[in-house]
Amino acid sequence: MTTEDTRTYDVVVIGAGPVGENVADRTVAAGLSTVIVESELVGGECSYWACEPSKALLRPALLRAEASRVPGLDPAVAGPLDTAAVLAHRDRMSAHWSDEDQVEWLKSAGIELLRGHGRLAGPRRVSVTTPDGSTVLLHARHAVAVCTGSRAALPDDLAGLDALRPWTSREATAAKEAPRRLVVVGAGVVATEMATAWQSLGSEVTLVAREDALLSRMEPFAGELVAEQLQKAGVDLRYGTTIRHVERTDGPDSEIRILLSDGTELSDGTELLTDALLFATGRAPRTDDIGLDTVGLASGEWLTTDDTLTVTAVRDDWLYAVGDVNRRALFTHQGKYQARIAGAVIAARAQGTPLDTGRWGAHVAAADTAAVPHVVVTDPEVAAVGLTTVEAERTGRRVDVVDYELGNLAGAHQYVPGYRGTARVLIDPERRVVVGATFVGPGVAELLHSATVAITTEAPIDRLWHAVPPFPTISEVWLRILETYRG
Ligand SMILES: Cc1cc2nc3c(=O)[nH]c(=O)nc-3n(C[C@H](O)[C@H](O)[C@H](O)COP(=O)(O)OP(=O)(O)OC[C@H]3O[C@@H](n4cnc5c(N)ncnc54)[C@H](O)[C@@H]3O)c2cc1C
Numbered sequence: 243m244t245t246e247d248t249r250t251y252d253v254v255v256i257g258a259g260p261v262g263e264n265v266a267d268r269t270v271a272a273g274l275s276t277v278i279v280e281s282e283l284v285g286g287e288c289s290y291w292a293c294e295p296s297k298a299l300l301r302p303a304l305l306r307a308e309a310s311r312v313p314g315l316d317p318a319v320a321g322p323l324d325t326a327a328v329l330a331h332r333d334r335m336s337a338h339w340s341d342e343d344q345v346e347w348l349k350s351a352g353i354e355l356l357r358g359h360g361r362l363a364g365p366r367r368v369s370v371t372t373p374d375g376s377t378v379l380l381h382a383r384h385a386v387a388v389c390t391g392s393r394a395a396l397p398d399d400l401a402g403l404d405a406l407r408p409w410t411s412r413e414a415t416a417a418k419e420a421p422r423r424l425v426v427v428g429a430g431v432v433a434t435e436m437a438t439a440w441q442s443l444g445s446e447v448t449l450v451a452r453e454d455a456l457l458s459r460m461e462p463f464a465g466e467l468v469a470e471q472l473q474k475a476g477v478d479l480r481y482g483t484t485i486r487h488v489e490r491t492d493g494p495d496s497e498i499r500i501l502l503s504d505g506t507e508l509s510d511g512t513e514l515l516t517d518a519l520l521f522a523t524g525r526a527p528r529t530d531d532i533g534l535d536t537v538g539l540a541s542g543e544w545l546t547t548d549d550t551l552t553v554t555a556v557r558d559d560w561l562y563a564v565g566d567v568n569r570r571a572l573f574t575h576q577g578k579y580q581a582r583i584a585g586a587v588i589a590a591r592a593q594g595t596p597l598d599t600g601r602w603g604a605h606v607a608a609a610d611t612a613a614v615p616h617v618v619v620t621d622p623e624v625a626a627v628g629l630t631t632v633e634a635e636r637t638g639r640r641v642d643v644v645d646y647e648l649g650n651l652a653g654a655h656q657y658v659p660g661y662r663g664t665a666r667v668l669i670d671p672e673r674r675v676v677v678g679a680t681f682v683g684p685g686v687a688e689l690l691h692s693a694t695v696a697i698t699t700e701a702p703i704d705r706l707w708h709a710v711p712p713f714p715t716i717s718e719v720w721l722r723i724l725e726t727y728r729g
Pocket residue numbers: 256257258259260261262279280281282283284285286287288291292293294296297358359360361389390391392411415432528531532564565566567571572573574575576577
């Protein structure tokens with residue numbers, strides 16, 4: 243039975259991933275009635291098929307790799323991981339794919355939840371198809387925030403992929419057992435993290451990269467160190483290669499047959515056989531069926547916003563796009579930061595107060611362009627924020643580059659003997675402030691926030707000289723970098 247029901251709120255949020263939840267939390271805190279629409283699980287990709295399960299799979303892998311280098315501890319971790327126990331831990335960390343707790347949190351925060359698929363239906367209107375097939379029409383007095391996230395993007399030039407049912411990041415994070423053989427396509431974050439996880443869980447992993455390096459958007463030494471460790475762990479790395487053809491063989495022992503191409507016309511290609519095939523080939527926006535045409539936008543596109551997270555192509559400042567869907571920085575923490583800013587913008591406009599859009603103002607997501615921290619959870623970890631040398635060259639920015647080998651630090655020796663890792667800090671020579679930092683090495687993830695604080699506060703190098711890192715920790719890298727720079 244179809245019924246039509248119209249409800250009015252101050253704010254309508256489409257998508258209850260980490261970002262939508264935070265937009266709603268901020269607008270409710272500002273006294274605006276808010277409804278959030280969710281078609282799958284409250285908590286979004288991050289809680290069930292991305293950050294949480296992937297890090298639960300990776301923690302034992304990294305800890306074992308580190309422990310195997312610590313004298314006295316190494317014999318205790320000599321054997322393989324208990325795969326079943328790791329997968330059970332992953333299940334718990336993904337809340338067994340139940341959103342009960344997050345629904346409770348929404349209630350406690352005063353956010354109304356409407357389950358169903360939301361679509362824009364003209365300015366300030368959202369039509370929701372609920373699970374029982376009925377339609378609810380939502381009217382927003384002040385704002386609609388699109389927080390529908392992203393999904394895995396598969397290559398569009400490979401025939402027969404649908405029938406093959408390849409893994410995407412969803413299957414790679416939620417699989418119930420380790421395949422005997424796994425081929426991973428891609429050389430970015432998902433590819434390197436999932437190759438690390440599944441190799442340590444017992445799969446024989448082959449990684450197929452069309453580039454000549456891993457993690458090629460980061461400083462080159464990041465991909466080099468990660469590649470070295472992946473190879474030591476037994477991963478077969480194939481560079482400069484793409485898939486030319488893929489098919490599932492017949493019979494009870496059906497497997498996936500892949501023909502690789504090394505890019506040269508004359509090559510016959512190389513054949514690979516595998517049990518599972520993961521495409522870790524980037525993301526696409528979830529905007530193909532959200533009614534964008536009803537507000538004059540093209541379906542299936544990323545939504546472009548200004549720094550206030552307002553969609554630029556729509557008039558009257560009522561439509562916002564926050565999180566993955568705006569392509570500004572596809573990370574949970576950065577999307578949640580945008581959500582806090584968008585919430586403040588929506589509240590200010592609703593109250594008729596002026597926006598503070600100056601540099602680092604309260605109503606601009608300034609960090610999206612100056613300081614996006616990110617950590618790749620591989621062995622070794624890669625942690626980066628701000629500019630890289632590649633970006634500085636591309637954008638013509640003059641920077642001083644200071645490198646330091648982390649293995650020279652007493653703190654690194656204490657961490658694991660034979661520690662290998664590199665730090666690179668980029669300094670603006672005129673303003674004498676840090677504008678970028680990359681750390682690669684075991685345990686560097688927790689070091690990253692110091693660099694983020696240095697960049698966003700624009701702390702002068704001469705003041706950082708007075709920020710004394712404790713001995714013997716890896717954070718003494720800051721002292722060494724400053725000593726090197728000051729000569
Ligand atoms: C394998 C993997 C690992 C990752 N690990 C990390 C990590 O360690 N750290 C990190 O910071 N980031 C990580 N990310 C990125 C992170 O998952 C995303 O940046 C984050 O989930 C984006 O949040 P979001 O709320 O914008 O979108 P999503 O999390 O995608 O949430 C969007 C929500 O909207 C809902 N929705 C979509 N369309 C509609 C509709 N029409 N109507 C109603 N509801 C709808 C969806 O069901 C979903 O619940 C990882 C990503 C992947 C793929």
